[in-house]
Amino acid sequence: MSDMSNFKMPEDCAKQWEILLLLLSSEEKKIDRTSDFETDTMNYFLKNEGVRKILLHWLSEMRSTYAKKVSDTDTALKCDEVSLLWRQQGNEKFRANHVLDSYKCYTKSVMYATHDGTMYPLALANRSAALLRLKRFQECLSDVSLSLEAGYPREQRHKLLLRRADCLVELRRRRRAAAALAEARALSAAAPLSPADTVEFDRLVQAMEDKMAAQEDKEETKEEPLPGLYLGENPDFHAASNAVELRRNDAAGRHVVTKEATRRGDVLFSEEPYAWVALPTDSPVCEGCCQQDINPVPCGGCSRVAFCSASCRARAAAHRWECVGAAANLYPTIGIAHLALRVLLISAEHGFPPLPRDEPEPATAEQLFRGYERVDSIQIYKADTHPFYRMFNLVTNFDKMNNSDYIQYALTATMLTLYLENYTEFFSYLPSRVPYALSGSQLRLAAAGVVLRGLGQLVCNGHATLSLAAVDDGDGRTVTEREVRRATAIYPSAAMMNHSCEPNIINTFHKNRLIIRCASELPAGGEVFNCYGPARAREPAAHRRASLRAQYMFTCACTACRDPQRRDFVLLFSAYACQSCKGPVVCAGARAQCAQCRAPFQLAKSLATIERAHELLLQADRASSIEERCERTHAAFKLKQQVWHRHHSSLRAAADRLARLYADAGEFTKSVELIKQNIQSHEYQFGSFSVEVAHELRKLSDVMLERILNSPQNPDYRDWCLETHKILKKAVQLTSLNYGSWEPLVRRLRGHEALVAGLLADSQAPAPANTVHRDLHYNLKI
The missing domain is CATH 1.25.40.10 (Tetratricopeptide repeat domain)
Incomplete structure (x- = not known):
């Protein structure tokens, strides 16, 4: 390694990561990887003391910079002082009847409180009061239960039980409400209540009983069932419909074909991800199931991760290896590499499967990997096959990747392996999850190889999970919905679809489950296509092909890219209107002509008209009345109609x-x-x-x-x-x-x-x- 001491790095160590990768990869560009396996590459980097020293130093800097109390109002770790501050602010908002603001403050108090301290149950109890006012009754019930389980003071518990009864009355669960009231009465009898408090308590109980007497029990609303796979589940193709099958040939590789004719809306895949990670968003997403718009239930160790419920938190066992990294701001810094780490952790949770029976017992990580590769790439999709085989045998495109990118992936995998080795007990746990007695160094090498392999696989097989988020338009009568990327996930069965710039499927997501429907009627024997990048309706062919080559390393030859009449269809939607015939004019420079009537197009004249329209819109923004705004905006619109194609x-x-x-x-x-x-x-x-x-x-x-x-x-x-x-x-x-x-x-x-x-x-x-x-x-x- 050459001397890097004279190079000035950014002060923020998170911003140093990309620069470190560039510098280190330039130093290691001499690596010849033409015959390398992932384990060969990782063996080289894990033994490189210069690389290890730099990466361990960076990890230490990240932890010391971020895994601490960042300010009086924010901390990556638990801190009851910060929790108290937010709870006090929540109390002020609540007393002022700013209930939603109080809820947000109480949520921060919940997130920052230590779970074995006194602040946590108090913060949950306060938040439950705000939730009751907001009429979010189910979430209020959840917070009441969590607060009681966390040790809410016994002398005050009758208040929480009364709140529980209030929610149940509102939900018309009479029997459960009556039980909560009875328990509240019993606790209040033992509590040191003043005469005035006793009178108020009895009044509230009586009011609830009167309301219950006039009610009938209401059945609990059941979630709408998810749509089933068309013609049932395919035993030979995990998570796929019986209407499709997985095929393989030299021209198309593995691909999906219909066995039966399908209609628009028919479900072809319904697949849980092998692994997934939430993306940073303004609103929290459950790290256990990808549920959005949640009432956050915090991780017990850090304040950066939230779940939708205590049960989801308990199921997210892999987070225990990620918690230190979450507090150290590691995952937003490394992007998709977080998902590669999650692939390793999920694989360990599932337990790595044994090799096929005809394979010799491996003694090294390389032998283990080669055994996992020597399987039939179609047969592993049978429903009863261990899911790791499907994940492991997704393509990586390492053979097509430039050396610099490959080395940067390897360096990232090295850093994550060092993180697990130095900041967690993962490598003490891993031997019990591998069915062979590999040495500690070989287990570490295998883990690093899974992360590196995962990085290559995710770049060319990953899915972004999308959902709708409402955008408030202020005083307008309409709201806007926009698609929001909630998570990145890997779905090995859905990944078998080939690409087309005109896909014939629609991806939908329920939490982290991917549900794929037909976008149009498909004949039997037709190939099922996904779209990996920009579609025909959004980008011209040259842009689509460049994007696909950059990420997926192939040149698209789909019908939409081959057909001269269709490949640049999208240019119509940025065309001017011909000044003679109103036909579309695609203006690539200062001089252009109409493709329909061949009349020359006067760009300067059109631009002057657009400028007048913009001036009218500025006048509309300054207008004092809605009528004048409408008039000016309408005038601007009419001018734009003269210039732009319809x-x-x-x-x-x-x-x-x-x-x-x-x-x-x-x-x-x-x-x-x-x-x-x-x-x-x-x-x-x-x-x-x-x-x-x-x-x-x-x-x-x-x-x-x-x-x-x-x-x-x-x-x-x-x-x-x-x-x-x-x-x-x-x-x-x-x-x-x-x-x-x-x-x-x-x-x-x-x-x-x-x-x-x-x-x-x-x-x-x-x-x-x-x-x-x-x-x-x-x-x-x-």
Whole structure:
């Protein structure tokens, strides 16, 4: 190793990581890995004292920098002082009736409190009070139970039991509520209550009993069952439908083909990940199941990891090896390498399987790896095969990777192995999880090899799990949903699908489960395609191919990339309008002409018109009345219509902006017409059953609902109701298809659908027959 002492590194050690990788990989570029196995590479780096010294120093710096009390209000480890500060702030917010703010403060208090101290049960109890006010009754019940289990003071427990009873009464669980009240009475009798407190307690109990007397028990709402695999589960293809099979040939490698014809919406895969990790987001995600929008239950050792429940926390056994790294801010710094570490930890939790019977007993990590590789890559997908075989035999593309990238992966795997060796007891645990008596050095080498192999596999096989998040638009009448990446996961069965820039499947996620549906009807014998990168509707062929080559190391030759008429289809949506015939003009430079009429295109004239439109929008932002804002924005929109092709994506954005303004002004019909135009354009670009059309239908249904609720006396009221019901029906279908029926947005849309159905039932004339389509297999016409 050359002397690096004169190189000035960033002060923040987290920012040093990428620079360290570049420097170290440049030093080690001489490695010839043409015949290397993962264990050969890792053996070299684990024995390299210079590399070990640098990486161990960096790990030590990360821990000393981050695994501590960062400020008076934040700590990576548990600290009752910080917890108390947040609880006190929560009390102030609660007394001021800022309940949501108090809940957020109490949650921080819960996260920072030491679990064996007095602060933890108090923080949970305070948070349960805020949850009760927020009418989040199930979560309140959970916090009450956790607080009691954590040792909430006995003399105050009657209050928590009264809160439990209150929740159960609200949920109409009469028997459980009565039991909670009886227990609260017994504890209050033994508690040192003042006469005034006794009177208040008795009053609250009586009020609950009176409410219970007027109630009937309500059955607990059961979660909607997940959709089943079409034609049942395939015994020869884990987590796959009986309608598909896994094949292999020289041209396509392993790939998925339909055995039976399928329809849009049929489920082809329903797969739990082999391993997954949550991504940093503004709202917490459960580290056990990937549930979003949770009431966080903290890890017992660090304050950086949260779960949705105590049971999920107990099941996440692998976190015990990650906890020190989480406190040291290790995982946000190393990105996808965290998932490679999780692959190793999950493999150890499952237990590494024995080799096939005809393989000799291994004495080294390399022999173990070679035994795992010498299996039939189709047969390992049988349902009764150990899942590690499917994970281990995913492609890595190491043979196509440039040397610098490969070495950086190896250095990262080295660092993670050193972390496990020096900061955890993992290597004391690992021998019991491997069915062969390998030496300690060979076990360490095998672990490092799994991490390195995992890094290569995840780069070309990983999935991002997506879900919907609502964005508050302030005072507007509509809200925006956007897709949020919650986690990165590896699904070995779904990874068998080959790529196309025009996929014929839709990925949906329930927590961390991947559910794959047909996006269109597929004939028997047709190949099932996923899209690994940007799709035809989003990027031109050159950009798609460059992206796929960079990450997946192949040149795409799908139909959408080969067909000259289709490969650059997306350019239409950034085209100008010809000044003669209004046809699309793709302007690659200062001089261009219309492809339809061959008229020269005057770019400067169009840019001047756009500039005038922008000035009108600035005037609209400064306008004092909503009417003037609408007028100026409409004028800007008309100018943009002169310049941009009718399908231009920016013209859609301008129409959306104007539609929102009209909705805010109560001009619902004008808003509806603009959104309908956008839907037609989205259908043309993305398809009638796309997620983009689903989002536009949700907007349209919201504005239509506002229109009928605000104009019950309008002569068009019943026609509006019929159209709104039709649009809501379609919005439910498309949102369910693209995101799953379990999404909160689907429940909201179904509620709106039921509301409009009720309004229709209350109106006089009967609805005409067949006004509502009942399946997904038709093209939307608005």
